[in-house]
Amino acid sequence: MLKKHGTARRLALLTAATATAVLLTAGPAVAHVEVEADNAQALAENVKLTFVAESESADAGITELRVVLPEGIAPADVAYDGGPEGWKFSARDDGYVVKGPAVKVGEGAEHSVVIRQLPDAKELAFKTLQTYSDGRIDRWIQLGEPSGDGHGNEAPALDLKAAAPGAKPVSPSPSKTPSESPSPTPTTSETSPSPAARAKEKDEDSGMSAGAWIGIGAAVLVVVGGAVYLVRRRAGAQQ
Structure with missing residues (x-):
């Protein structure tokens, strides 16, 4: 009988020790921004990208996401497809911003854009700044391998398949900034002097x-x- 009680006691102590070790070694919940594509292939056209930004705050909601575009994608090549209710899209010199009323505290923010054409690359990284209603900013901008603690600030990345046979880059998109109107070409009557003037x-x-x-x-x-x-x-x- 005593032997059975001793075995049960040792099992209880082992279980408690294991639980304590798990609690001591466990870090905070890993939050991050992810990106997915409906056609993750180099030189693919009209590709829809979906970004999901998880929340790291227990007190404030996400209000803004600023995305820096990788080389090969111009701001003029991006069209807004949808996001949280009330959020608006605006282009920047290096990418774009989507922002609006704060989403519910603790919930992530998801938005999507359509890219005119993906560049001929193996991987695309989208550095992202995530802003909360209390002014906090999470910077998901780290490139390369994540840190050893499993809680790095790596940028969302998209792996691309090789381009389809015969796929070619399309011509660059025209700038959205209106160009200056050219000066009107003078007519013959404007350039030829009148008899009195002659x-x-x-x-x-x-x-x-x-x-x-x-x-x-x-x-x-x-x-x-x-x-x-x-x-x-x-x-x-x-x-």
Whole structure:
């Protein structure tokens, strides 16, 4: 009988020790951001990416996700597909932001975008900043292997299959920023001077204006008329 009690006691102690070890070695719940694609293949077109950001806060809800796009995907190549109720999408120079009213405390935030074409790569990493209603920011930006404690801040990554045979990059998307309007091309009537303008230019090129020539002509007439008058007067006096 004593032997049975001793065995039961040792089992109870072993169970308690094991439970204590598990509690001491267990870290906090690993939260992170994940990304999935409906067609994770290099050079695939119109691919839907879904991001799921898990919550790490017990006091505040997620209000914003800022995603930095990897090389080969331009902000103009991204179209918003959907997210939490009331959230809005806006492009940035290096990626995009989705934000809006805080989701319920403790719940994750999921949104999706459509990529015009995935680049020719083996893996894509999307650095993500996750903001909460109390101002806290989780930075999921670590690249490469996760830290040894299993609780690193690695960026969500997407593994891509090799491109399909014959797949080629599409032409770049036009910028969403409106370009400046080109100056209108002058018409023939705008570039050709009018007859009056040509006459004026001719007068200016000759060195004198039309008014100056008229004045000179009038003076010559006066001199000639005076000379004729003097000649006639002398002739009458001699008679």
